[in-house]
Amino acid sequence: MTSLTQTAIVTRKIIRYGVFFLTFLIVGKIVLDASLGIYRKIFPPPPPVPTVKFGKLTKLPFPEQQRPENLTLSVETPEGGLPKLATQTKVYFMPKLNPNLLSLDVAKDKANSLGFSPNEEQISPTVYKFPHKTSPSTLEINIVTGIFSISFDLKADSSALERRPPAPEIAASTVRAYLSTANLLPEDLSGQATHEFLKLESSGFVSAPALSEANLIKINLFRKSFDNFPSLTTDPNKANVWFMVSGAREREKQVIAAEFHYFPVDESQFSTYPTKTSEEAWDELTTKGGGFIANPGQAKSGETIKVRRIYLAYYDAGIPMEFFQPIIVFEGDNGFVAYVPAVTNDYYGQ
Numbered sequence: 099m100t101s102l103t104q105t106a107i108v109t110r111k112i113i114r115y116g117v118f119f120l121t122f123l124i125v126g127k128i129v130l131d132a133s134l135g136i137y138r139k140i141f142p143p144p145p146p147v148p149t150v151k152f153g154k155l156t157k158l159p160f161p162e163q164q165r166p167e168n169l170t171l172s173v174e175t176p177e178g179g180l181p182k183l184a185t186q187t188k189v190y191f192m193p194k195l196n197p198n199l200l201s202l203d204v205a206k207d208k209a210n211s212l213g214f215s216p217n218e219e220q221i222s223p224t225v226y227k228f229p230h231k232t233s234p235s236t237l238e239i240n241i242v243t244g245i246f247s248i249s250f251d252l253k254a255d256s257s258a259l260e261r262r263p264p265a266p267e268i269a270a271s272t273v274r275a276y277l278s279t280a281n282l283l284p285e286d287l288s289g290q291a292t293h294e295f296l297k298l299e300s301s302g303f304v305s306a307p308a309l310s311e312a313n314l315i316k317i318n319l320f321r322k323s324f325d326n327f328p329s330l331t332t333d334p335n336k337a338n339v340w341f342m343v344s345g346a347r348e349r350e351k352q353v354i355a356a357e358f359h360y361f362p363v364d365e366s367q368f369s370t371y372p373t374k375t376s377e378e379a380w381d382e383l384t385t386k387g388g389g390f391i392a393n394p395g396q397a398k399s400g401e402t403i404k405v406r407r408i409y410l411a412y413y414d415a416g417i418p419m420e421f422f423q424p425i426i427v428f429e430g431d432n433g434f435v436a437y438v439p440a441v442t443n444d445y446y447g448q
Contacts, residue, residue, distance in 0.1 A: 148186045151369040154447035155189065158423055158439050159415050160390035161332055169391075170402045171384050171430065180376040181408050183426065187440060188325055190422040191367035201241040202226070208246075209237055211280035213350055233350040243418060248341075248356040252298075258354060259298060261345035263315040266293040269343045272352060273317045276341075286363060287339060289320035289329060296342065303342075314342045314354055321414050324365075327424065329414045334392050334435050338416035359416035371441045376408050379426040379438040388438060395434035405430040410440060 173179055205226060206216040214228040214237045221227055221238065228237040234254035239246035250258065263269065270291040277283040295312035296303040306312040318337035321329035331338050338359040346352050374382070382388040395403065407429040412422055424440035439446065 145185055146370075148370040148372050150371055150445060152189060152191070152421060153445075155371070155423060155441060155445055156420050157446050158390075158413055158425070158437075159417060159419065160437070163391060165387065165391060166394045168400045169394075170400070171428070172402050172404050173380070173408075174404045175406060175408060180380055183376050183408075183410055183440075184373060186370045187327070187373050187410060187424040188368045189371050189424070189441065190324070191364045192361055192419050192422055193364055194420075195243055195361070195418060197224070197242045205239050205241040208239065208280045208282065212237060212248075212276070230350060233348075235350070235353070244358075244360070246356075246358045248353055250351070250354040252354070255351070258344040258346045258351040259313045261347070262309065263295075263312055263343060263345040265309065266291075266315065266317070269293065269315045269341075270317050270319075272343055273319065273341045276353065277358075282358065282360075284360065284362060286322045286365075287319055287360060289322040291320070292318040292335075292337070294318075314344055316340060316342045321363075321412075324363075324412050324422070327410045327412055329412045330392070330425070330427065330437070331414050331416060332392065338414060361416075361418055363422045371445055373410070373424065373440045374426065374438070374442055376426065378442075379440070380408075380428075383428060383436055383438050389428075390437045391435075392437055393433050393435040395430065395432035403430040403432070403434045405434070411437075413437065 175181060202218070206218065206228075209218070209228040210216050213231060214235075215231050216228065218226040218228050224240050224242045226239055226241060228239070230236065234251035235248060236251075237246060237248050252258065264272065270293070274283055294316040295306040295309055296314045296316055297306040297311055298313045303314065309315070317340060318335075319339040319341075320331070320337045323329060338357070340357055341353055342355040344352055344354050379389075405428050407427070409427050411425055411427045413425045414422075425437040426440045428434075428436040428438070430436075
């Protein structure tokens with residue numbers, strides 16, 4: 099009997115101390131993880147050294163512009179000043195487009211898939227025009243770059259404007275389906291789709307306030323974001339790929355005008371490069387007269403523009419480039435937008 103009692107006492111002690119030990123391990127693990135998390139937050143490990151394997155980069159092809167006079171900027175951001183940006187970003191390789199003996203045949207196939215006759219008319223050594231099979235519409239395409247435009251002669255047939263244009267979602271779906279028929283809808287052309295209602299006046303097409311007052315709807319297809327940074331064009335409100343769509347039931351009358359400027363990005367080939375601080379980019383824009391004013395906005399001459407957002411993005415120029423590069427974006431009141439190349443100046447060539 100005594101032996102059984104002692105065994106029971108020993109067993110209870112083992113269980114009790116075992117519970118204490120497990121509790122200690124669990125609590126200790128929680129405390130250790132929390133301590134390491136706080137330490138890493140206060141003393142984060144340094145980022146890896148940028149690889150810069152592409153060497154010197156070509157300068158970003160910003161359009162030449164007359165810089166607005168008396169341009170004065172001030173910073174009023176949610177952060178209370180200039181924000182901290184990533185110290186390095188990726189630069190992506192863009193494959194070079196080369197002409198070959200099949201370039202014209204490829205262009206004919208695209209034209210045929212889009213509803214145009216393959217009976218081409220040569221405009222220049224690289225640009226060809228194709229008439230539509232059934233409507234007064236023409237397609238002009240550069241057989242080297244793949245850039246193309248579509249124009250519909252409304253003077254010859256204005257019936258395309260008789261019906262109200264489709265809702266934005268339907269119009270965007272129509273454009274994507276149209277491009278897909280010619281295998282012209284790449285995966286990275288899946289970014290934000292914006293729209294604008296248009297009405298016809300004596301001076302041409304102008305913005306309409308609502309669908310009920312519109313004759314056409316313009317759909318902008320933007321390139322997707324890279325590394326959670328948006329892709330922005332020379333005009334941040336206009337995509338490099340856009341279509342003006344009518345409400346006509348006949349497919350051949352639905353596309354009234356279009357521009358397609360797309361150049362592929364090879365996401366598998368990239369290199370990291372050091373980026374400027376927001377302070378360096380701000381100084382380049384405001385003091386050194388650098389950067390590019392993508393939209394001067396509606397500010398009056400001499401008025402100070404307040405910059406509300408500063409962030410990283412990628413510049414989608416709409417023309418052939420060697421590399422898809424990051425920019426630092428400054429957004430201000432009244433539609434003001436400016437770009438500064440994000441990679442530090444040491445890594446830009448002449």
